[in-house]
Amino acid sequence: MSVLNICDSKNxxxxxxxxxxxxxxxxxxxxxxxxxxxxxxxNNSIDNIITTRKIQNKKKTSRNKYINQLFVIKPNEDxxxxxxxxxxxxxxxxxxxxxxxxxxxxxxxxxxxxxYFLSTFRNxxxxxxxxxxxxxxxxxxxxxxxxxxxxxxxYKLASKEKHExxxxxxxxxxxxxxDFKNNNILTFKKNKNIIVNFD
Numbered sequence: 651m652s653v654l655n656i657c658d659s660k661n662x663x664x665x666x667x668x669x670x671x672x673x674x675x676x677x678x679x680x681x682x683x684x685x686x687x688x689x690x691x692x693n694n695s696i697d698n699i700i701t702t703r704k705i706q707n708k709k710k711t712s713r714n715k716y717i718n719q720l721f722v723i724k725p726n727e728d729x730x731x732x733x734x735x736x737x738x739x740x741x742x743x744x745x746x747x748x749x750x751x752x753x754x755x756x757x758x759x760x761x762x763x764x765x766y767f768l769s770t771f772r773n774x775x776x777x778x779x780x781x782x783x784x785x786x787x788x789x790x791x792x793x794x795x796x797x798x799x800x801x802x803x804x805y806k807l808a809s810k811e812k813h814e815x816x817x818x819x820x821x822x823x824x825x826x827x828x829d830f831k832n833n834n835i836l837t838f839k840k841n842k843n844i845i846v847n848f849d
Contacts, residue, residue: 720798725774733799736761738824742805747821753789762787762795771795800824 717724725733731741736758738746753759762768772780783791797807805824812819 720776720779721774721802722776723774724802725770725799729770730799730803733767733796737796742803742824744824744826747823749819749821750789750793753792758792759787759789762792801827 734741736756737748737752740746762771768784771784775783783795793807800806804827806827807822808825809820809822812821
């Protein structure tokens with residue numbers, strides 16, 4: 651065998667070895683890249699799950715800090731009694747009747763605008779609801795607020811139409827909501843001998 655042939659053979663062997671090394675290097679790099687991509691995808695999936703759970707927990711916590719869609723907290727007993735007495739002198743008295751004229755006669759709108767009532771309502775209502783019901787306060791809004799406070803304590807407002815001297819009047823009284831479950835509702839003794847007040 652000639653010297654030239656021997657050199658060519660050696661060069662071929664070297665080239666083949668180099669090609670194998672390059673191939674293995676490229677192949678290993680591709681495997682590493684694939685593993686890295688898989689790792690990144692897994693991390694991203696975990697991050698997404700964690701983020702989703704944080705958002706869900708935040709929403710759940712936000713919902714739990716309100717007692718319902720209107721109130722942040724339940725007002726204390728003294729405040730509720732004072733407010734109810736603006737309409738019904740004896741508090742939660744189911745036998746007392748009144749009309750909307752009582753709101754005007756007793757100047758209830760201006761009394762609610764006083765610092766004591768307004769500041770307390772601001773604290774117990776959700777901000778958006780406070781703005782809705784207490785801006786431009788009128789008789790209709792007053793009755794709505796009255797109903798909302800009653801409902802917190804297991805009562806609702808009932809109404810009945812009556813005609814007097816051909817004039818239609820609507821009389822209101824409060825009644826207990828059946829099957830209302832709340833251990834913290836206020837209770838008052840019923841006074842069956844009370845004189846009904848027709849305003």
